[in-house]
Amino acid sequence: MDPLTNKLDDAAAHEQAQQAGRRAAIEDLLRAHPGVREAAAIQDGGNKVAAFVVPDNEFVDNVLGRAAAGSTIVGKWRKIFDLSQFSKQATSACVGFNTMGWDSSYTHGAIPADQMHEWVENTVGDILRLSPKSVCEIGCGTGMLVMRVAPHCDRYVAVDQSSAVLGRLRQQLETIPDIARRVEVVESQAADLEGFGESTFDTLVLSSVVQFFPNAAYLSKVLEKAVGLVRPGGHIYVGDVRSLPLLRAFASSVELFQAPDELSADELRGRILRRMERDPELVLSPAYFLSLPRRFPKISTVEIRPLRGRADNEMTRFRYEAILRIGPGAAAGREGEFLDWNERRPGLDEIRSLLRRHAKQAFGIKAIPNARIERDLTAMAILEGADAAYAAGELRRKAEQDADRGIHPQSLFDLENEATGFAVFLSWAACRRDGSYDAFFVPKESLQGAALPPIGWPEPDAAEFARLANAPGQARFRDQLVALLAAHCRQNLPDTQAPDEIALVDTLPRTADGKVAGPELLRSRSS
């Protein structure tokens, strides 16, 4: 053996062992801190080490004071909903159709009534497909869903934290005794709901409400309670959830819409970043819901669906519904092959002929480009490469011109009504940032009434599990924890051994064999 090579190998091996020792020391030290639930130290090129930390929620809530700040946020939203009921518009609203507070982020005006009608009817349709008989709705508001779903149920418990809102709901119920006799109205915050036994309901609804929760930890507390309240075979329907993978596309879309023609690309980029950072609402990755069965084993199936609808608004473009089935579930499995849309790029007509050819066999198509947001994505791509002075007006015109058409999700849902014999299921579980979606076509006769047939949807990249939600109003708690941990490392490790960087993540993504996925973690920092 070449003595020189041998020497270099020895040196490299020595260096490797030193770095492994450094990483292990960092991980041990961080794991011993009460603010840390999990930690992984990853080599970040050369001699740099990045430490990734999953914070301990109780520490952040109780020691750093996030819970108190969260209560303040919950209280502020309650006040907003209370106030909304003191308006002239609210007092004159139709029974079961009070859309106060449903304002467009684009125009700051009310979302048009016809679009709200379509949204509520589609939401109701999706809930009724779960065949609910005994429902608990948390965040019922003035009863848009109560008035439409309760007539199909034996019992409907309507929960909200705003007394003014519930006052309005009670007034409305008085006018419709047939619905009123099925409905119990309860004033409570979502996390404090008490007085109902285990397995009381077959369906628990959280529609258009989780965005007003202060953080994902609060949502997890609510879901923990919800999982207990729903009986086996039942469902938790979480509707109108703002999508984290599409947060940048949403912020870009709104800012470009509002930008004056002459606004420069640099200024526009700044506005988009500010909107993302300042977003006061909770924005969740589908990966958050996909990770729930590990925490709550009673959840057997998770479906992540883009919304139905032709209306073009921020709900249909950037929000989804998560349906959690409480076990026992149908065995998860792949019922048929998924074709990659990009291989043949089929249009609607070709998909129709695929349905004819597959006759009675289920199959899927993955990564279908989403016509609802093609223009937004095109604008984002142009903006990314634009010179500092490129004007917003020009960007709008170019995006309009260049946008590919994609396939509208509702066009696929509509295939169900074309006597194709197939039921259509769509999914955003893959968490792609381009908003593309997967479709699965199941022969109706093989469904046998199942609301959620077992479909092995394409899964997200492991890096998606590192960041499950945004952190509205939480920057200071995160900064505080990182500063505490950095000081902890400095005090307990020699300067050369401390991590070069500490980053907070929601979970540590893992490879199939259970090891921490280092490259995915490093990549998650830039997303």
Added chain:
Amino acid sequence: MKGRADIRAFVQGLLTASGDDRPFADSDSLLFSGRLQSIDAVEIVVFLEENFGIDFAQVGFDKEQIDSVDAICALTESVAKSN
């Protein structure tokens, strides 16, 4: 009794806290323009309840009433007159 200067200073504080250091006129829209968000409206409401004794359950609430310094001043004056 607090007045326009206090209202303006309060609004200035809200804008600064949300990272907006652009100048603003008393007639400029705050909420409908998107410079402040719905959740900031609560801060204005609490400020008006605590410092001007306004009870929104009584006087009714519409975002227009608090959308600018001018609108807020008009609201406080009309409530003061009716008391």
